[in-house]
Amino acid sequence: MSNHIVENLKKEIENFSLQLKVEKVGQVLEVFDGIAKVSGLSEIRSSEMVTFPNGEMGVALNLEEDAVGVIILGDFSKIKEGDEVKATGKILEIPVSDSILGRVVNAIGGAIDGKGTIKAVKTYPIEKVAPGVVTRQGVDQPVSTGIKVIDSIIPVGRGQRELIIGDRQTGKTALAIDAILNQKGQNMICVYVSIGQKDSKLRKLQARLEAGGAMDYTVIVSAGASEAAAMSYIAPYAGVSIAEYFMDQGKDVLIIYDDLSKHAVAYREISLLLRRPPGREAYPGDVFYLHSRLLERACRRNAKYGGGSITAFPIIETQAGDISAYIPTNVISITDGQIFLETDLFYKGIRPAVNVGSSVSRVGSNAQIKAMKKVAGTLKLDLAQFRELEAFSQFGSDLDDSTKRQLERGKRSVEILKQLQYAPVKTEHQVVTFYALTKGFMDDAPVEKIKEFEAGLIDYTESHAKVFYKEVKETKMWTEKGEEQLRKAIGDFKMSFGK
Numbered sequence: 176m177s178n179h180i181v182e183n184l185k186k187e188i189e190n191f192s193l194q195l196k197v198e199k200v201g202q203v204l205e206v207f208d209g210i211a212k213v214s215g216l217s218e219i220r221s222s223e224m225v226t227f228p229n230g231e232m233g234v235a236l237n238l239e240e241d242a243v244g245v246i247i248l249g250d251f252s253k254i255k256e257g258d259e260v261k262a263t264g265k266i267l268e269i270p271v272s273d274s275i276l277g278r279v280v281n282a283i284g285g286a287i288d289g290k291g292t293i294k295a296v297k298t299y300p301i302e303k304v305a306p307g308v309v310t311r312q313g314v315d316q317p318v319s320t321g322i323k324v325i326d327s328i329i330p331v332g333r334g335q336r337e338l339i340i341g342d343r344q345t346g347k348t349a350l351a352i353d354a355i356l357n358q359k360g361q362n363m364i365c366v367y368v369s370i371g372q373k374d375s376k377l378r379k380l381q382a383r384l385e386a387g388g389a390m391d392y393t394v395i396v397s398a399g400a401s402e403a404a405a406m407s408y409i410a411p412y413a414g415v416s417i418a419e420y421f422m423d424q425g426k427d428v429l430i431i432y433d434d435l436s437k438h439a440v441a442y443r444e445i446s447l448l449l450r451r452p453p454g455r456e457a458y459p460g461d462v463f464y465l466h467s468r469l470l471e472r473a474c475r476r477n478a479k480y481g482g483g484s485i486t487a488f489p490i491i492e493t494q495a496g497d498i499s500a501y502i503p504t505n506v507i508s509i510t511d512g513q514i515f516l517e518t519d520l521f522y523k524g525i526r527p528a529v530n531v532g533s534s535v536s537r538v539g540s541n542a543q544i545k546a547m548k549k550v551a552g553t554l555k556l557d558l559a560q561f562r563e564l565e566a567f568s569q570f571g572s573d574l575d576d577s578t579k580r581q582l583e584r585g586k587r588s589v590e591i592l593k594q595l596q597y598a599p600v601k602t603e604h605q606v607v608t609f610y611a612l613t614k615g616f617m618d619d620a621p622v623e624k625i626k627e628f629e630a631g632l633i634d635y636t637e638s639h640a641k642v643f644y645k646e647v648k649e650t651k652m653w654t655e656k657g658e659e660q661l662r663k664a665i666g667d668f669k670m671s672f673g674k
Contacts, residue, residue: 199262201225204242206254209403210448211245213260219243222302224263229253232283233260234267234405237449244449246405248283267302269413270295271420276364279381279395282410284417287397288381299416301409305471312477314511317542318429318486321357321599322350324529324592327551327609328558329514332542333427334475334484338506340491340498341516345528347490349596350514351431352380354488356387357599358429364421365393366430368414370407371400371437383597407441415472415485422476422483430473434490435466439502456501463505470509498533512536525593531558544651547602550609554588561585580618587617590625603647604633607640607661616665620672632668639664 201215211233216225225233225245231254237244247254269284272295279288286293314332331337339347355365367384369377377397384390394417398410411432418428432438439462446459454460466489473487489510491503496518498507507513512535521528540548564582568574574582591612594600600608608629611617620628637644643657643664653661 199264201243201260201262203227203254203256203258203260205256206247206251208448209247209251209405210445211247211251211254211260213243213245214241216243216260216262219262220266222267224265224267226261226263227254228258234409235262236445237451246408246445246449247403248405248409249403251403266300267409268298268300269416270297271299271417272296275394275417276392277390277394279377279397280413281402282396282398282406282413284413297420299420301412301416302468303416303419303472305468306474306476306480310474310476310480312475313541314475314538315541316427316475316484317544317547317602318354318363319357319361319602320350320354321601322353322527323594323600323605323608324527324531325350325514326543326602326605327547327592328531328555329512329529329534329536330538330540330542330547331486331488331512331536332475332538333486334473335512335536335538335542336470336473336487336489336510337536338489338491338510338513339516340493340503340507340513341528342493342496342518345516345518345521346526346596347492347516348380348433350516350527351433351488351490352383353597353599354429355384355393355431356389356597358392359388362427363392364418364426364428365389366414366418366428367393367395368411368430368432369395369397369399370410370432370434371398371441372433374399374401387597404441404444407438408445411435411438411469415469415487418485419472422485423481425482427483428485430485430487432469432487432489434492435506436490436492436502439465458501462502463509466506467509470506511538525589526596527594529592531555532562544602544647546606546647546652547609549652550606550613553613554609557581557585558588561588583618583622584612584615586622587612587620587625590622591617591629593626603644606647607633607636607643610661611665614662616669620669628672631672632665635668635671636661636664639667 201213204212204214219235223235231249233245233247235243236246274294278286281287314334316333318331318333339350341347358365384393396410396414398406414430418430421428442465443458451459470487473485475484476482491506493503515530515533516528517530640661643653643661646653646657
């Protein structure tokens with residue numbers, strides 16, 4: 176018996192190996208307002224994750240000589256001075272997988288919609304170098320938003336960064352939601368990043384997307400108003416990492432940042448708490464870099480590098496229409512154009528309240544199908560001339576015939592570009608409407624009946640100009656045969672309209 180025990184002991188001793196487990200551990204010096212000052216983590220890297228005893232995560236942001244400034248992602252009330260802090264050795268990352276579609280997640284990828292955990296396939300770093308010029312391709316594929324004024328005058332292409340800017344309550348989020356709703360069947364995945372919004376607003380928005388069947392291809396990343404500023408700071412980067420996961424599969428993604436004004440304010444709060452020197456309007460000096468490194472990640476990849484694209488719609492809130500303030504100016508200079516929403520237009524009943532004069536797309540008609548380019552080519556100029564003439568005509572009643580015609584056409588153009596919220600319009604319907612408008616078919620229709628005329632025209636032409644619709648859908652342009660059929664259908668409809 177004793178021999179057997181001895182043999183077993185010998186085997187145990189032979190198989191015994193000493194394994195050292197090295198952990199980098201620091202100690203909390205002080206904690207306040209979602210920030211912890213930690214000593215003892217001399218070898219930690221910038222943006223490295225750390226863990227606290229209560230299970231909360233943190234990110235090292237300030238690397239100083241004698242301490243490390245850590246932002247706490249979550250509840251900091253249970254962290255106290257003297258607590259042990261462990262470095263993980265990992266740069267901040269987010270779990271990603273196809274099953275994230277249709278879900279609502281927080282800034283670190285955790286499910287917050289009560290539908291159970293999300294199975295992660297892999298993790299993506301939250302901060303990443305943007306794709307280089309060699310991997311990119313020109314933007315020439317349209318993102319059909321379903322919003323007539325955008326698709327016709329300020330077209331957006333796949334891989335573009337188009338800023339939505341305006342005061343509070345002018346319909347900025349509504350534009351973005353319409354664009355998401357219109358992606359149904361367009362082979363586009365959508366990521367909506369909610370930064371510092373009220374939970375009630377987010378729930379309404381989610382319900383609207385679910386009602387429109389859009390949650391099937393949408394991910395919502397939320398950092399609520401009640402959460403720590405650190406979550407608002409990280410949320411957009413988490414959103415674009417999810418977008419990159421799908422782009423790496425060769426898919427097209429539309430990402431909306433709602434809004435980057437609150438993102439900049441959250442970063443200012445964190446920076447000032449970390450004792451970083453304030454600059455203009457108390458924002459730290461690197462606030463421009465904060466947004467440029469985020470928006471640079473939107474691009475269209477060429478086929479050699481897997482194709483796919485990320486189109487970004489950052490939203491910026493202005494104060495009293497001041498687009499020359501610090502943050503709006505920064506983001507305007509980073510993006511490829513802006514859609515400017517104006518309070519005055521909104522209250523006049525022109526909705527979406529897009530100021531066509533101040534709005535621009537630097538990709539332009541490259542991002543339009545041929546048919547749309549042909550019918551909407553002169554629309555922006557016509558509207559600009561109408562605004563000038565409208566102001567001029569208020570002072571004089573003696574106008575020549577061509578001026579009167581231009582004014583009447585302009586009134587109908589403004590009326591046609593009005594659109595109800597959550598009612599995106601198909602591209603082929605837009606082409607027919609703008610064809611009828613620019614070819615003068617609407618010139619003698621009463622202005623107050625234009626919307627009725629448009630609705631009736633679409634219904635009638637869908638069944639009486641099938642060749643035209645088929646050509647626009649399949650070849651993105653019409654032939655003489657199709658145009659002839661459409662002209663006849665519009666003429667027949669005009670005869671019956673109003674009877």
